[in-house]
Amino acid sequence: MVARRPGSAVLIVIALSAVVSDAQSPRVNVQVVRTRAEVEALIQRMGTTPPDWWDTVELTYPPTLDLDWPLRAAGDWDARKNVGQYIWDVINPNSGRWKEGIKLVHHLMIRHKGDRDKLGRSMETLGRMFHDLMEDWGRAAFWWRMSMRYDVYVDPISLAHCYWKLGSREMAEEVLLTMPDDYTRHGGLIKLWADMGEIDKALKLAERKAAGGTPTIAYLTAGDTCRLAGRHKEALAYYEKVLTAKGTAGREEDAKKDKARAQASIEAIKVFDTLDVTQVRDGTYTASSIAYAGPLHVEVIAKAGRIQSVRVTEHQEKQFYSALSETPKRIIEKQGVRGVDAVTGATMTSEAIINGTAKALAGGMQKTSP
Amino acid sequence: MRFRRLVQGVCLLAFLVLFFYVCWPYGSRQYAQAFQEREIIDAEIFLLLDPLASISAAIAARMLLWSWAAALGIILLCVIFPRAFCGYLCPLGTLFDGFDWLVGGRAGLVTRKREGWWVNVRYYLLATVLAGAVFGVLLSGFVAAIPVLTRAMLIILAPVQTGLQKGWYLVPPMNPGHIVSILLFALMFCLGLLGHRFWCRHVCPTGALFSIVSIFRLTERRVTAACVKCGKCAKACSFGAIKDDFSTRFLNCTLCRSCRHVCPAGAIRFVPRWSGRDDLPNVTSASSAAVISRRGVLAGLGGAVVVGAGSSLAAGGTSSGPDAHPPIRPPGSVPEERFLQLCVRCGECIKVCPNNVLQPAGFEHGFNGLWTPKVVADWSGCEPSCSNCGQVCPTGAVRALALEEKRAARIGLAEVNQRTCLPYAGQGPCQLCVDECRMAGYDAIEFIRVGGELDERGEPVEGSGRLAPVVREDRCVGCGLCQMRCHAINVKVKQLLNGSAVQVLAGEGREDRITSGSYIVLRNERARRRDSQEGKPARESSGEYLPDFLK
Numbered sequence: 001m002v003a004r005r006p007g008s009a010v011l012i013v014i015a016l017s018a019v020v021s022d023a024q025s026p027r028v029n030v031q032v033v034r035t036r037a038e039v040e041a042l043i044q045r046m047g048t049t050p051p052d053w054w055d056t057v058e059l060t061y062p063p064t065l066d067l068d069w070p071l072r073a074a075g076d077w078d079a080r081k082n083v084g085q086y087i088w089d090v091i092n093p094n095s096g097r098w099k100e101g102i103k104l105v106h107h108l109m110i111r112h113k114g115d116r117d118k119l120g121r122s123m124e125t126l127g128r129m130f131h132d133l134m135e136d137w138g139r140a141a142f143w144w145r146m147s148m149r150y151d152v153y154v155d156p157i158s159l160a161h162c163y164w165k166l167g168s169r170e171m172a173e174e175v176l177l178t179m180p181d182d183y184t185r186h187g188g189l190i191k192l193w194a195d196m197g198e199i200d201k202a203l204k205l206a207e208r209k210a211a212g213g214t215p216t217i218a219y220l221t222a223g224d225t226c227r228l229a230g231r232h233k234e235a236l237a238y239y240e241k242v243l244t245a246k247g248t249a250g251r252e253e254d255a256k257k258d259k260a261r262a263q264a265s266i267e268a269i270k271v272f273d274t275l276d277v278t279q280v281r282d283g284t285y286t287a288s289s290i291a292y293a294g295p296l297h298v299e300v301i302a303k304a305g306r307i308q309s310v311r312v313t314e315h316q317e318k319q320f321y322s323a324l325s326e327t328p329k330r331i332i333e334k335q336g337v338r339g340v341d342a343v344t345g346a347t348m349t350s351e352a353i354i355n356g357t358a359k360a361l362a363g364g365m366q367k368t369s370p
Numbered sequence: 371m372r373f374r375r376l377v378q379g380v381c382l383l384a385f386l387v388l389f390f391y392v393c394w395p396y397g398s399r400q401y402a403q404a405f406q407e408r409e410i411i412d413a414e415i416f417l418l419l420d421p422l423a424s425i426s427a428a429i430a431a432r433m434l435l436w437s438w439a440a441a442l443g444i445i446l447l448c449v450i451f452p453r454a455f456c457g458y459l460c461p462l463g464t465l466f467d468g469f470d471w472l473v474g475g476r477a478g479l480v481t482r483k484r485e486g487w488w489v490n491v492r493y494y495l496l497a498t499v500l501a502g503a504v505f506g507v508l509l510s511g512f513v514a515a516i517p518v519l520t521r522a523m524l525i526i527l528a529p530v531q532t533g534l535q536k537g538w539y540l541v542p543p544m545n546p547g548h549i550v551s552i553l554l555f556a557l558m559f560c561l562g563l564l565g566h567r568f569w570c571r572h573v574c575p576t577g578a579l580f581s582i583v584s585i586f587r588l589t590e591r592r593v594t595a596a597c598v599k600c601g602k603c604a605k606a607c608s609f610g611a612i613k614d615d616f617s618t619r620f621l622n623c624t625l626c627r628s629c630r631h632v633c634p635a636g637a638i639r640f641v642p643r644w645s646g647r648d649d650l651p652n653v654t655s656a657s658s659a660a661v662i663s664r665r666g667v668l669a670g671l672g673g674a675v676v677v678g679a680g681s682s683l684a685a686g687g688t689s690s691g692p693d694a695h696p697p698i699r700p701p702g703s704v705p706e707e708r709f710l711q712l713c714v715r716c717g718e719c720i721k722v723c724p725n726n727v728l729q730p731a732g733f734e735h736g737f738n739g740l741w742t743p744k745v746v747a748d749w750s751g752c753e754p755s756c757s758n759c760g761q762v763c764p765t766g767a768v769r770a771l772a773l774e775e776k777r778a779a780r781i782g783l784a785e786v787n788q789r790t791c792l793p794y795a796g797q798g799p800c801q802l803c804v805d806e807c808r809m810a811g812y813d814a815i816e817f818i819r820v821g822g823e824l825d826e827r828g829e830p831v832e833g834s835g836r837l838a839p840v841v842r843e844d845r846c847v848g849c850g851l852c853q854m855r856c857h858a859i860n861v862k863v864k865q866l867l868n869g870s871a872v873q874v875l876a877g878e879g880r881e882d883r884i885t886s887g888s889y890i891v892l893r894n895e896r897a898r899r900r901d902s903q904e905g906k907p908a909r910e911s912s913g914e915y916l917p918d919f920l921k
Contacts, residue, residue, distance in 0.1 A: 049915070063904045077824060088819060089818050089830075089835075093816070093818065093837050096813055110917055253833075254833065290863060293854075295863055316858070318750060319725065
């Protein structure tokens with residue numbers, strides 16, 4: 001089922017493994033709470049000191065890079081020459097390069113200290129990188145607020161996100177309440193409200209966004225909101241709406257991606273979130289999942305609402321044999337697939353067994369609505 | 371007799387344990403550790419004890435090998451106990467004894483009344499191997515006792531071991547080289563039908579070497595006047611070491627003492643060479659069979675020259691085509707020319723290689739490349755936790771490397787085919803190679819965004835484009851794990867591609883082939899050179915994190 005369409009297959013695998021890893025470290029929203037004064041002090045303190053890794057990372061960049069970094073890149077796309085495109089193409093996709101990227105932008109900021117526009121733009125980029133890449137909310141907020149002094153536009157939702165993460169709901173809401181509707185491409189406003197626990201507010205915004213012409217992303221975020229809150233039935237309904245939505249005022253490409261993600265989330269909910277071993281009818285169920293070197297087939301026997309046995313019937317692994325016996329044992333001990341730890345050094349084989357078991361059991365779930 | 375059988379049994383058992391148990395690097399994913407924990411004595415000890423392997427390799431490569439120490443040791447032993455290697459230690463000889471007992475004895479040997487031209491073949495082969503070595507072509511892999519045996523075990527029995535212990539799907543496919551090796555091995559046993567230990571007696575050049583050593587023997591067989599001339603000893607001798615008058619062909623005798631065991635008169639003694647002058651019959655009588663004829667030697671040398679020259683030509687003709695990629699050699703392999711001169715084609719490195727990354731080459735790299743180890747990255751990749759191949763190489767064709775060194779030794783360079791690679795070709799997302807390389811700890815494949823779009827301000831459109839893999843040449847060592855994953859999933863399981871979209875290629879500039887020195891140092895030098903070539907100035911300090919103008 002998974003193997004035939006490469007695009008969605010990968011997405012499903014990602015969606016599933018996301019759930020698996022979530023399950024490993026249960027999402028307990030430990031939200032720190034700080035007063036406005038405390039957050040202000042924190043931003044000031046963090047922002048004015050370098051991160052602890054600062055001196056361990058060398059400043060490095062391709063010699064072809066144009067360090068003048070004009071405000072508008074001239075000519076064709078050239079990631080070897082244009083700083084913005086270099087960051088986009090080379091730095092952002094590779095976690096191993098994030099720190100050197102931040103160092104580069106910091107270097108450019110100082111290089112252009114005499115140019116007000118470039119200085120501000122560097123600061124904004126620094127804030128964006130600390131936020132998007134490092135999840136360093138204090139420094140992100142610091143550099144963004146610095147850049148605003150130079151009249152650079154800063155995305156208010158992202159700044160509000162920093163405030164929320166730093167512990168001040170008050171400061172976050174102060175920013176968000178100035179925004180009556182979500183005009184973002186990826187539903188950022190809805191997501192943040194949902195993250196802050198304002199589910200109803202998020203869903204209301206989503207409905208309005210859907211009516212506004214971009215139903216796929218609106219319902220997708222609504223679905224995610226419900227899923228996060230454990231409201232699986234509603235989540236499924238929203239995801240279905242994504243799949244049936246027609247037309248978009250936004251980009252066609254985005255709508256296509258939204259639909260693929262909705263499909264993957266539906267699978268994940270059915271297979272993982274709503275899986276209840278006690279609801280599985282007696283029987284022998286099989287499923288397969290792609291492991292390290294090829295497909296891995298699992299046979300699960302359920303009896304009286306319990307997982308009796310999990311057996312890898314076929315595989316093509318070259319190593320990681322320990323996972324083949326250890327993971328089924330752990331699944332039986334846990335009587336479920338959530339919270340089962342992957343065997344160290346054999347993560348992919350373990351995850352394939354966990355995914356396969358989940359899929360097999362999902363096939364035996366009684367048709368009670370999730 | 372019983373003592374000899376005991377020693378033979380122990381040696382054969384030791385050989386099998388070393389080959390099938392010690393050179394079985396599984397158990398944990400720490401392959402080097404798994405191997406080292408089992409290796410109490412050198413896994414390649416029997417290969418070291420085959421003096422022809424190390425001597426011929428040393429001549430071919432014109433270098434002194436430390437394995438000479440073992441060769442010297444066994445040769446000294448065989449001065450004291452002539453050809454004891456053949457009679458007691460050689461596991462191949464013991465297998466022949468077993469074969470004779472099992473098949474040869476029952477089937478009734480094809481009897482030969484006369485000794486023919488073949489009696490001295492082993493000397494000609496020895497001359498050929500040595501002459502080939504002088505020409506820089508190593509032929510001992512074809513005929514030297516232990517390499518022939520290890521390779522046969524590798525090709526015939528190792529797949530069975532893998533199949534039974536791990537799964538038959540893990541057995542790599544055969545190539546013509548396998549067939550030739552099996553035929554050669556079968557032929558050796560078929561020769562046994564012509565007489566006991568026919569191979570050892572007439573063909574084995576390692577044995578011939580020991581025979582020549584026997585000229586300086588300190589011990590020998592003597593027959594006393596008590597001899598009743600019953601002829602039982604001549605019949606019992608597997609090595610044709612007993613003449614018609616029951617005296618000894620000293621160069622054939624392995625001191626196995628089978629003759630003394632069957633002698634009804636107790637007329638056979640094994641004594642120091644300088645004692646017992648009164649023994650009968652007269653030992654000085656000439657013998658036709660044991661003497662190396664001048665004509666034969668000349669013919670052998672002539673043949674050696676022809677074969678040597680022919681092999682050099684064949685070797686020269688292999689890597690000529692511009693499309694033909696040279697084989698990817700094990701990490702730590704010396705430069706290719708020297709590699710071919712040192713590699714005795716024993717297959718030990720292939721046996722100890724986890725997941726059969728190394729496989730014996732067929733004829734695809736010419737005659738000279740036959741049975742040499744090469745990386746088959748479609749099958750599997752070289753594990754970063756393993757440096758076993760170099761540890762078992764008896765001649766240093768593959769250098770023994772510490773793990774850190776091996777992780778820096780480049781065996782090739784991965785190249786992404788942008789026409790087929792799924793993200794480049796717009797065929798969907800894929801990050802198998804990137805993930806694999808990161809897991810292996812090299813982090814040599816990273817993403818680049820391709821097909822990104824620009825908005826009206828010239829800024830990248832968020833979410834546009836695709837993430838495609840790009841190889842960092844400064845980090846890639848050519849392990850091939852990326853290729854293995856792409857092949858296993860995209861080619862075999864999903865059938866989206868006809869061949870892996872990322873391929874490891876060897877060749878000039880892509881691999882580190884040095885005879886001495888550190889690969890880590892080499893890597894650092896390369897980095898420095900690249901920096902200076904690109905005209906990278908010493909980085910100006912970017913100064914304070916929070917410069918004054920912002921405070």
